[in-house]
Amino acid sequence: MIKKILIANRGEIAVRIVRACREMGIKSVAIYTDADRNALHVKKADEAYNIGSDPVLGYLNAHNIVNLAVASGCDALHPGYGFLSENPVLAEVCARRGVKFIGPSPQVIRRMGDKIQARQAMIKAGIPVVPGSDHNLQNVDEARTLAGQIGYPVMLKATNGGGGRGIRRCDSEADLLKNYERVVSEATKAFGAPEIFIEKCVVNPKHIEVQILADSLGNTVHLFERDCSIQRRNQKLIEIAPSPQLTESQREYIGKLAVRAAKAVGYANAGTVEFLLDKDNQFYFMEMNTRLQVEHCVTENITGIDIVVEQIRVADGLPLQYKQEDIKHRGYAMEFRINAEDPKNAFLPSFGRITRYYAPGGPGVRVDAAMYSGYTIPPYYDSMCAKLIVWNLTWEGAVERGKRALDDMIVYGVKTTIPYYKEILSDPEFRSGRFNTGFVEAHPELVNYAVRRPPEHTAAIISAALAAHLGM
Ligand code: ADP
Ligand code: ADP
C-alpha cells in the first residue's frame, strides 16, 4: 500500500493532492523553491523540502525530485499538472527508482504527448480526428501545399504543445507564411522542440472533453464530459460539467468514444480526451491529456467521485471502485479560474501581495486556492491563484450560484478575473447555455465593468479629500 507521496508540483494542485492524502491516511511531502518558501502547499504538507533557488528549474529537475522522493521515504509520486506531469522522463526515473508514478506509463505519456502520434493512434482506433497532416511539417512549402488541400482557415500547432500555447490560426496563405516561423519559434521556446503540424481550423467549435479513469486491470470508465468552450487565446477560463449543449445521446456517444480511445492506447490512471464539436454536430478528437486536469473538480461535483483518490488507488494496483453503470451525473458544476490578471489591461498578470482574501462559502461552493491574506504571489509562475467551483441542480441555478459566490469572494491587493466572470454570467448568450470558443472574442464589451475600490482604498481617498477640504 502507498504510505507516503511526494508531490512534484506547487500551488493549488499541490494543496489538492495533500487533501486527498490526508483523507487516505497517506503522508505527503511538498517541494518548494526559494520563491515558494511561503507558499500554501508548503504549509499544508506533512513535510516540505527546498529544491533550490531557481524559481522554475527546481520543479523541472526529474532526477533531483525522484532522489528526494527516495531519500524522504516516499513510495509514490504525484506530478499534478503542468511542470513535469506530461514528461515521460519523470515517469521513467520513478520506475527505475522503485517509486510508483501516479499517472499512466511513460510509453503512453510519450505517445500521447506527441500530437502527431496521438492522431495516428486515434485514426487507427477509428476515432474521428480533425483533418490535418499525418507527420511533422518539413518546411513552409509543405505547409502551403497541405493548407491548399485542407482548405483555409487552418491551424498551425506545436506537436508537443500544451497550455494553449504554440497555436495559430491562419485565414489565408499570407497568414500562413507570416505565422510559420513564429509557431516554430514558440514551439522551440515553450516546449524545447521545433516540430509543428497543420490541422483544419474548426470555426467556432465547442470544446468538449471527457474524463477517463482506468485501472491496471483493464477496467476503463468515463466520468462524462466537460464543456471548456469559454476560453481566451486557447486557454480555458470557465469549465462546465456536464455540457449544457449536448443531448443525452451525444453524451453517451462521446463517453463511449473516449473509453475506446483510452483502451486503444492501453491507458491506465486518470486522463482526458479532448474533442472539438463543430456546427454540424460532428465530434473530432483533438488531443489527450495524460494527467490530472485543472478542471477535474467540476466532474467531481457532478459524479461525487474523488478523482485524485482514484488516481492514487489505481497507481497502487487496486481496481477502480466504480463500474460504468454505477457512475451517474447530477446537476451542473461550473469552475472559474481565478487568475491574478487585469482583464481591463489585456489580462496582464497582476502579481503582488494579497492584502485581503475572503473565500466564498455557502451551499454548493468549493474553493481550491493557493493563497491567503498576506501572501505575496510570486511573478515566476502561472497567474491562476484559485479555482472557484459551484454546483447546483439546474443550469440556471448554477449560473445564479456562480454570480453569488463571485460576489462573495474577496481578493484585494491584486487585480483578478473575478469581475470579468460576473459580466460573463450576466450575458444573455452565456446564460442561454449556447456558446462556442469564439465567445470571449465576440464579447469585448464584457471588460467594461466599473472597478470597485477596496475599502482601504476608498478610506484613503476620503481622508485625502477631507484633508484637502480642511486645508490640512
Ligand atoms: P488543463 O488542460 O488541465 O485544462 P491547461 O492546458 O490550462 O490545463 O494547463 C495547465 C497548466 O499546465 C498550465 O499552467 C499550463 O501552462 C501548463 N502546461 C500544460 N501543458 C504543458 C506543456 N506541454 N508544457 C508546459 N506546460 C504545460
Ligand atoms: P493544448 O495542448 O495547448 O491544450 P489543444 O490542441 O488542446 O492544445 O488546443 C487548445 C485550444 O485551441 C482548443 O480548446 C481550441 O479552442 C483551440 N483549437 C485547437 N485546435 C483547433 C482546431 N483545429 N480548430 C479550432 N480550434 C482549435
Ligand code: MG
Ligand atoms: Mg488541450
